[in-house]
Amino acid sequence: MSTVSVHGVGTSHFGRQPERDLVALAWDAVREAFADADVTGVDAVWVGTVFGPPGVAQRVLRAMGVTGIPVITVENACASGTTAFLEAHEAVRTGRYGRVLALGIEQMSTAFAGAITPEPTDPEGRSGLALPALYAMAAARYLYDGAVTPAQLAAVSVKNHAHALHNPRAQYAGHHTVEEVLGSRMIADPLTLLQCCPTSDGAAAAVLAPASGGSREVGVRAVALRSGAPWNHRSPHVWGHDVVRDTAAEAFAAAGLDAVSDLDVAEVHDAFTIGEIVTTEALGLVAPGEGGKAAESGVTALGGTRPVNPSGGLLSRGHPLGATGLAQLAEIVWQLRGEAGRRQVDGARLGLVETMGGGVSVLDGNACVVAVLEAP
Amino acid sequence: MGGVSAPGGPDPRPQVSPGADGGGVVDGRRCRSCDEVSAFAWPACPACGGAVDPASFGPFGTVWSATVVRIPVPGRPPPYRLAYVDLDDGPRVLAHVVTDPTADRVLPAPVGGRVRLLPTTDDGDLLVEVVPA
Numbered sequence: 322m323s324t325v326s327v328h329g330v331g332t333s334h335f336g337r338q339p340e341r342d343l344v345a346l347a348w349d350a351v352r353e354a355f356a357d358a359d360v361t362g363v364d365a366v367w368v369g370t371v372f373g374p375p376g377v378a379q380r381v382l383r384a385m386g387v388t389g390i391p392v393i394t395v396e397n398a399c400a401s402g403t404t405a406f407l408e409a410h411e412a413v414r415t416g417r418y419g420r421v422l423a424l425g426i427e428q429m430s431t432a433f434a435g436a437i438t439p440e441p442t443d444p445e446g447r448s449g450l451a452l453p454a455l456y457a458m459a460a461a462r463y464l465y466d467g468a469v470t471p472a473q474l475a476a477v478s479v480k481n482h483a484h485a486l487h488n489p490r491a492q493y494a495g496h497h498t499v500e501e502v503l504g505s506r507m508i509a510d511p512l513t514l515l516q517c518c519p520t521s522d523g524a525a526a527a528v529l530a531p532a533s534g535g536s537r538e539v540g541v542r543a544v545a546l547r548s549g550a551p552w553n554h555r556s557p558h559v560w561g562h563d564v565v566r567d568t569a570a571e572a573f574a575a576a577g578l579d580a581v582s583d584l585d586v587a588e589v590h591d592a593f594t595i596g597e598i599v600t601t602e603a604l605g606l607v608a609p610g611e612g613g614k615a616a617e618s619g620v621t622a623l624g625g626t627r628p629v630n631p632s633g634g635l636l637s638r639g640h641p642l643g644a645t646g647l648a649q650l651a652e653i654v655w656q657l658r659g660e661a662g663r664r665q666v667d668g669a670r671l672g673l674v675e676t677m678g679g680g681v682s683v684l685d686g687n688a689c690v691v692a693v694l695e696a697p
Numbered sequence: 698m699g700g701v702s703a704p705g706g707p708d709p710r711p712q713v714s715p716g717a718d719g720g721g722v723v724d725g726r727r728c729r730s731c732d733e734v735s736a737f738a739w740p741a742c743p744a745c746g747g748a749v750d751p752a753s754f755g756p757f758g759t760v761w762s763a764t765v766v767r768i769p770v771p772g773r774p775p776p777y778r779l780a781y782v783d784l785d786d787g788p789r790v791l792a793h794v795v796t797d798p799t800a801d802r803v804l805p806a807p808v809g810g811r812v813r814l815l816p817t818t819d820d821g822d823l824l825v826e827v828v829p830a
Contacts, residue, residue, distance in 0.1 A: 441706075444709040507765075509766050510764050510804070682791065
């Protein structure tokens with residue numbers, strides 16, 4: 322068994338890029354990751370994608386000469402990229418392969434004009450439950466319970482759009498006010514347009530290999546994955562809370578984390594504003610019911626005591642589904658190396674990645690991945 | 698709320714049978730082992746994998762949460778009202794909510810309010826109406 326490090330990361334730009342194909346997007350990410358790791362090849366590849374057509378992994382990899390080795394494609398909704406990372410990590414840890422590439426790719430702009438079309442073979446998808454509506458249900462319940470205010474929901478969007486001002490790869494960035502966020506077009510009550518992630522194209526990649534003590538290697542302390550259990554009237558929590566909590570508990574135990582407060586920086590799944598609030602509570606980064614207040618008061622902002630989504634998150638960096646988990650990972654690697662520029666969390670030593678996949682009715686998420694990473 | 702384009706294959710949504718006074722009941726399942734309830738005729742309990750028996754739920758329930766979808770979804774002109782409804786002694790189901798055609802603006806069903814399950818829409822969606830308090 323080996324201790325595993327991330328030796329290199331890379332990403333494309335994130336945004337609507339219908340004129341670029343997945344070969345070009347993946348090349349941006351892989352070329353940068355290989356250069357970052359100072360390698361020219363790997364022994365195996367795990368690829369995460371949700372809407373990529375059959376054969377898409379081999380199609381993009383052969384265009385860059387990554388051929389003749391095992392290539393495995395995984396799909397776990399929005400957590401597909403981090404699922405590829407988890408599998409790549411396990412392959413290196415157990416010695417199955419020496420050096421492995423985890424790659425996430427997604428092109429959304431050519432597939433959907435707006436929100437993802439609800440999946441018609443799923444009962445709730447067939448009923449018209451677009452993903453913004455699923456998160457809107459959580460937000461409406463939080464409002465009913467008095468666990469958040471509309472201004473606190475909006476504060477997540479304000480914060481993450483401001484973070485992205487310092488991320489040149491981000492799809493959107495801006496100085497928004499709470500009033501602007503709440504006044505933007507209603508998508509699914511109570512979530513307005515600026516509380517929803519955009520339609521994004523992009524790719525992100527990481528090279529994993531046994532730790533060798535290199536000065537730029539970011540250690541993988543632990544990574545865990547769970548799929549959801551039934552979510553229903555018996556749960557006191559909103560959709561997604563319990564699977565995040567349970568996956569995090571497994572990852573934190575495996576990482577030997579003394580306290581969640583030891584984490585210096587986190588990239589979490591803020592596909593919608595309420596998602597970041599629920600997730601920061603489920604992870605234990607903030608106390609139950611304090612997620613909204615933490616966003617409003619600056620606790621989870623850059624410069625706060627619990628900085629969350631310094632990259633701009635899914636809300637602003639963008640959310641190309643299969644690429645998202647590895648984009649989150651790349652941000653944490655840069656943060657832990659001190660390479661994050663003007664969005665750097667000073668002295669970050671321990672970082673967290675959390676990705677949440679949805680879209681399977683009755684389940685509390687179809688996959689959640691939590692990873693804990695450590696500075697060189 | 699009509700106009701859903703009909704995708705191929707069996708309908709995955711819960712099946713609803715006529716109940717008393719024009720209401721509807723969900724033809725679901727109850728687990729013999731753990732008593733979990735489900736709105737679906739699936740072969741095993743989604744919580745424990747145990748054997749299940751047919752069970753009916755509804756028509757009355759309480760709104761756990763609700764929203765109005767205001768973006769276009771293929772085959773579904775917005776706005777439309779959705780709610781998660783905890784059927785009394787039964788499962789949580791996703792249902793459409795009857796819209797008052799005289800209302801100025803379509804608003805979500807009140808969370809915590811009482812609703813009654815009706816027969817499905819022509820498109821096969823579960824449908825509830827708000828019960829006056």
